[in-house]
Amino acid sequence: MTNSAQYDIASIRNDFPILGRTVWDKPLVYLDNAASAQRPAAVINAVKKLYEYHYSNVHRGVHRLSQESTDLYDDARAKIRTFLNAACVHEIIFTRGATESINLVAQSYARPRLKAGDEILITHMEHHSNIVPWQMVCEQTGASLKVVPISDRGELDMEQFRKLLSEKTVLLGVTHVSNALGSVNPVKELIQAAHELDVPVLVDGAQAVPHIRVDVRELDADFYVFSGHKIYGPTGVGILYGKEKLLNAMPPYQGGGDMILSVSFEGTTYNDLPYKFEAGTPNIAGVVGLGAAIDYVNKIGVGAIAAHEHGLLMYATSKLKEIDGLRIIGEAEQKAGLISFVLDDVHPHDIGQMLDAEGVAVRAGHHCAQPVMERYGVPATARASFAMYNTYQEIDVLTDAIKKTINMFK
Amino acid sequence: MQNLRELYQQVILDHNKNPRNFRKMEDPDGFAHGNNPLCGDQIDVYIKIKDGIVEDISFDGAGCAICTSSASMMTTALKGKTEEEADALFNSFHHALTEDAAHPEDVPLGKLEVLKGVKDYPIRVKCATLAWHTFDAALKKLNGEVSTE
Numbered sequence: 001m002t003n004s005a006q007y008d009i010a011s012i013r014n015d016f017p018i019l020g021r022t023v024w025d026k027p028l029v030y031l032d033n034a035a036s037a038q039r040p041a042a043v044i045n046a047v048k049k050l051y052e053y054h055y056s057n058v059h060r061g062v063h064r065l066s067q068e069s070t071d072l073y074d075d076a077r078a079k080i081r082t083f084l085n086a087a088c089v090h091e092i093i094f095t096r097g098a099t100e101s102i103n104l105v106a107q108s109y110a111r112p113r114l115k116a117g118d119e120i121l122i123t124h125m126e127h128h129s130n131i132v133p134w135q136m137v138c139e140q141t142g143a144s145l146k147v148v149p150i151s152d153r154g155e156l157d158m159e160q161f162r163k164l165l166s167e168k169t170v171l172l173g174v175t176h177v178s179n180a181l182g183s184v185n186p187v188k189e190l191i192q193a194a195h196e197l198d199v200p201v202l203v204d205g206a207q208a209v210p211h212i213r214v215d216v217r218e219l220d221a222d223f224y225v226f227s228g229h230k231i232y233g234p235t236g237v238g239i240l241y242g243k244e245k246l247l248n249a250m251p252p253y254q255g256g257g258d259m260i261l262s263v264s265f266e267g268t269t270y271n272d273l274p275y276k277f278e279a280g281t282p283n284i285a286g287v288v289g290l291g292a293a294i295d296y297v298n299k300i301g302v303g304a305i306a307a308h309e310h311g312l313l314m315y316a317t318s319k320l321k322e323i324d325g326l327r328i329i330g331e332a333e334q335k336a337g338l339i340s341f342v343l344d345d346v347h348p349h350d351i352g353q354m355l356d357a358e359g360v361a362v363r364a365g366h367h368c369a370q371p372v373m374e375r376y377g378v379p380a381t382a383r384a385s386f387a388m389y390n391t392y393q394e395i396d397v398l399t400d401a402i403k404k405t406i407n408m409f410k
Numbered sequence: 411m412q413n414l415r416e417l418y419q420q421v422i423l424d425h426n427k428n429p430r431n432f433r434k435m436e437d438p439d440g441f442a443h444g445n446n447p448l449c450g451d452q453i454d455v456y457i458k459i460k461d462g463i464v465e466d467i468s469f470d471g472a473g474c475a476i477c478t479s480s481a482s483m484m485t486t487a488l489k490g491k492t493e494e495e496a497d498a499l500f501n502s503f504h505h506a507l508t509e510d511a512a513h514p515e516d517v518p519l520g521k522l523e524v525l526k527g528v529k530d531y532p533i534r535v536k537c538a539t540l541a542w543h544t545f546d547a548a549l550k551k552l553n554g555e556v557s558t559e
Binding site: 347349350357364380404408 | 411413414417423427448449473474476477537
């Protein structure tokens with residue numbers, strides 16, 4: 001925990017150039033961080049510097065620039081290893097994003113192991129990216145998808161979880177933090193229960209790593225995935241953490257350059273981890289930018305960020321609860337900094353549009369979590385999600401904008 | 411929020427609050443289900459056709475203000491029109507919201523003019539046209555044409 005004197009919000013805001021702009025002549029209030037966060041100058045400059053000075057392809061050339069690019073690329077991998085506390089750097093695979101990471105595990109780990117009658121277990125609060133890859137692999141193999149239900153408050157039904165987890169389960173896929181509800185799942189407990197039956201667990205950490213300190217070895221996660229752009233890094237880059245033993249036992253996901261040791265038309269010897277899963281020229285600038293983002297987050301401190309965002313959540317929850325006709329969707333005991341809400345008589349799409357006119361960016365829609373919307377009987381929600389740079393004063397702007405919206409639609 | 415008055419005109423807010431012809435129809439001649447997967451809006455459109463004329467039309471479902479009022483205004487505009495007239499109005503409405511230049515075959519939009527402001531908010535065009543596409547699909551299915559939706 002930290003106190004406000006240590007948490008220098010003004011200086012943090014100064015680090016994010018975009019926060020200086022206006023929207024419709026009003027100061028930007030960016031509360032769509034769960035969709036994609038903004039980037040600090042440190043990340044923008046790291047990418048700029050790479051392109052302006054160091055850039056070349058990685059793992060190829062004997063020349064100086066290739067070496068410099070490769071060093072920067074490998075440095076980023078080392079930073080992420082430390083960030084997640086993985087056992088070694090080759091357990092960190094660069095992908096295009098959390099979605100690709102999940103597809104990789106679905107196709108490369110699950111598919112060869114699944115047969116008719118087997119089950120993949122997920123939860124009712126998963127993002128589409130942690131549903132559809134499993135549906136696809138089930139269709140390909142005749143396995144079936146089982147879903148752990150959630151309570152009205154937005155918490156996992158642990159009793160049902162224990163019933164659904166069985167010797168038929170080949171893998172458990174679970175989100176660390178729900179993007180639609182904010183619920184923080186007890187992943188350590190879920191992993192322990194799964195491991196008692198030798199079921200490996202994939203954790204979707206896309207909404208967790210920017211807000212919660214994650215230690216994959218302490219969690220004992222078998223796979224842990226996240227995206228760069230939600231943790232203040234570039235788009236188009238993501239991470240698959242996997243235990244070395246599991247990754248080694250998996251066939252490559254894609255074929256191409258860099259993932260091979262030698263190629264002849266008779267056969268190919270695959271490269272070692274992590275290159276086995278990094279076919280083709282990677283998103284070098286994305287990786288370097290992500291490394292800079294991790295540095296930046298470490299500098300502020302995930303604990304300090306979490307404490308600040310928790311304060312915002314408490315404040316926003318109390319302010320929004322005072323508004324007549326506003327209903328918060330998702331009130332889990334353990335909750336990260338986001339609020340999904342609906343208004344009587346105003347559709348979320350209209351809420352989003354009205355708030356935009358006040359400079360407030362929120363997400364309106366189903367947040368790629370349609371089963372969650374169905375569970376609460378709403379077509380969509382409006383969602384305000386917080387980041388390290390949001391302020392209490394911005395929550396006041398949000399609150400006023402919601403009140404204006406209600407008046408307009410009265 | 412004053413600049414949004416153009417988008418959310420009083421007549422649009424009124425149709426949103428009191429949508430006309432908002433009901434499920436028993437034994438319709440034509441029916442289609444419209445869905446905007448981006449925002450979760452769902453609209454069902456029902457039609458009764460007699461002697462080539464839209465004798466009755468209704469809708470139900472859930473959508474935002476733009477979607478609901480557009481559907482409501484569509485039903486009042488189409489009732490009593492021939493299939494050809496309805497089709498021409500659908501095309502003209504679609505052009506008005508998506509294209510800069512008028513087409514020579516465009517017909518007057520009448521009261522639907524109030525929805526033209528949506529054109530300035532491209533992501534809302536889908537909201538305004540969902541019911542119309544659904545109507546078009548219902549009509550095409552009725553006429554045995556294969557929908558590409």
